Amino acid sequence: MVEGNKLDRVAILIxxxxxxxxxxxxVFGVGGWLLGGNWVAxxxxxxxxxxxxxxxxxxxxxxxxxxELYPPEQRQRARLLLLGALSYLLGFIGLGLIGAPGFMLGGxxxxxxxxxxxxxxxKYWKISIHSVAVSGGVLIILVAAGKHAWPLVLAxxxxxxARLHIKVHTPAQVVAGALLGxxxxxxxxxxxxxFCNSGDF
Numbered sequence: 001m002v003e004g005n006k007l008d009r010v011a012i013l014i015x016x017x018x019x020x021x022x023x024x025x026x027v028f029g030v031g032g033w034l035l036g037g038n039w040v041a042x043x044x045x046x047x048x049x050x051x052x053x054x055x056x057x058x059x060x061x062x063x064x065x066x067x068e069l070y071p072p073e074q075r076q077r078a079r080l081l082l083l084g085a086l087s088y089l090l091g092f093i094g095l096g097l098i099g100a101p102g103f104m105l106g107g108x109x110x111x112x113x114x115x116x117x118x119x120x121x122x123k124y125w126k127i128s129i130h131s132v133a134v135s136g137g138v139l140i141i142l143v144a145a146g147k148h149a150w151p152l153v154l155a156x157x158x159x160x161x162a163r164l165h166i167k168v169h170t171p172a173q174v175v176a177g178a179l180l181g182x183x184x185x186x187x188x189x190x191x192x193x194x195f196c197n198s199g200d201f
Contacts (some may be wrong), residue, residue: 001035007165008069015070016163018155019195020084020133022141024111027137031104031144041100048091049111053084072168077122085115107140110185118183127170131177132159134159143189 003105015024025046032042057080066076092108100108114132121127137166138152163169 011162011165014158015130015166018134018159018162019070020129022059023133023137024049024053025051027107027108027140028104028164030141030147031101031107038101040098041095041104044094044098044100045104045108048087048094049108049159052087054103055077056080056087070168072126074126075127078119080120081122081129085112085119088112088115101141102193103144106143106189107137108186109192109194110136110140110188113161113183113188114181117180120154121180126169126173127180128163128174128177130158130159130163131169131174132181135178137181137182139182140189 026053028042031045057066057069060080061069066080067073067190069197071077071080072096087113088108092105095105096110114136118127118129118132131178134156142149143150160174160178163174166173
């Protein structure tokens, strides 16, 4: 029983460390570093994709609009997804206005579109938001940093195990999240690069 409690705590910690806001913090922080200190783009990304959604989540929890950090209830999840999508849209506009590189624009657009896709799916099925965020975020970093960042791929099995261990998702919901995150993000990164023709990839 004690061992089970320890594993529960580990799974909860992994869920916190690999939540969508902290993944976005890593994506845009790494992006700014790889671009040789393009901290304006990095700050916009971190602000609108990590800090604002994270603070909104904490505020809603504090005010009692949601019952827990990662609410299982469909309406509460829908509210968070729409608020996140709005923040992502503002971030994407900000990145566009400063002429951010292609992979940051593509990543920003992917966050926005993925949030809307998950919001739509959430009406019928509880797809894993963590799985979508981690798989999509890792792909963005891999595109930006190259093959040397391959160990980050291990983040997805970690978060998948965590969400399954604490029984908040089924295997199908976790796998579907990964497939959505990778396919949607990959397509949007490709289209953004093609549209911008910037060579930043």
